Amino acid sequence: MIANLLYICLKNIVMPNSCPKCQQKNVVKSGIVNERQRFLCKDCHYYFTVKKLGKQIDSYFVTKALQLYLEGLSYREIERIIGVSHVTISSWIKKYNIKRPSHSEFHPLYKVFKQNELVDFIQNEENIKGFGLIITEFGDKYMMIKWERFRK
Ligand SMILES: [Zn+2]
Numbered sequence: 304m305i306a307n308l309l310y311i312c313l314k315n316i317v318m319p320n321s322c323p324k325c326q327q328k329n330v331v332k333s334g335i336v337n338e339r340q341r342f343l344c345k346d347c348h349y350y351f352t353v354k355k356l357g358k359q360i361d362s363y364f365v366t367k368a369l370q371l372y373l374e375g376l377s378y379r380e381i382e383r384i385i386g387v388s389h390v391t392i393s394s395w396i397k398k399y400n401i402k403r404p405s406h407s408e409f410h411p412l413y414k415v416f417k418q419n420e421l422v423d424f425i426q427n428e429e430n431i432k433g434f435g436l437i438i439t440e441f442g443d444k445y446m447m448i449k450w451e452r453f454r455k
Pocket residue numbers: 322323324325326327344345346347348349
C-alpha cells in the first residue's frame with residue numbers, strides 16, 4: 304500500500320499539470336530527450352520537456368527523507384516509504400550533515416491516511432493525546448508519525 308502511494312506521489316510530480324501552450328490537461332509522456340522527459344500535448348500536438356525535472360524531485364524527496372530520518376526512522380523504512388534507495392538516503396544525510404539523538408528506547412509509528420480518514424482519526428482525542436505527533440503531506444495522502452514515548 305505504501306509502495307502504491309509512492310508511485311502515485313512520484314507520478315504527480317513527474318507529470319506536468321497542463322500543456323504550456325494551450326493549457327489543456329491532455330498530456331502524455333513521449334520519450335526522453337537530452338536526459339529530460341519529453342511530453343506531448345494530445346490536443347495541440349506540442350512537444351515539450353520539463354526543465355530540471357530531476358532536481359525538483361530531489362529537493363522534495365530530500366526534505367521528506369531528512370524529516371523522516373530526524374523522526375527516528377531507519378534508512379530501510381525511509382526507502383520503503385519514499386521509494387529512494389537507502390544508499391541515496393544515507394548520502395543525503397551525510398551531505399546535509401544531519402545528526403540525530405539516539406532513539407533507542409522508543410520508535411515512532413507511522414500511518415498513512417486519506418484526508419477524510421485523517422479527520423476521523425484526529426476527531427477522537429484518545430488517538431492523539433499524549434503522542435508527540437506530526438502530520439506530513441504525502442502525494443494525495445497524509446502521513447502521521449506518532450511517538451508513544453510521551454504516553455502515560
Ligand atoms: Zn497543447
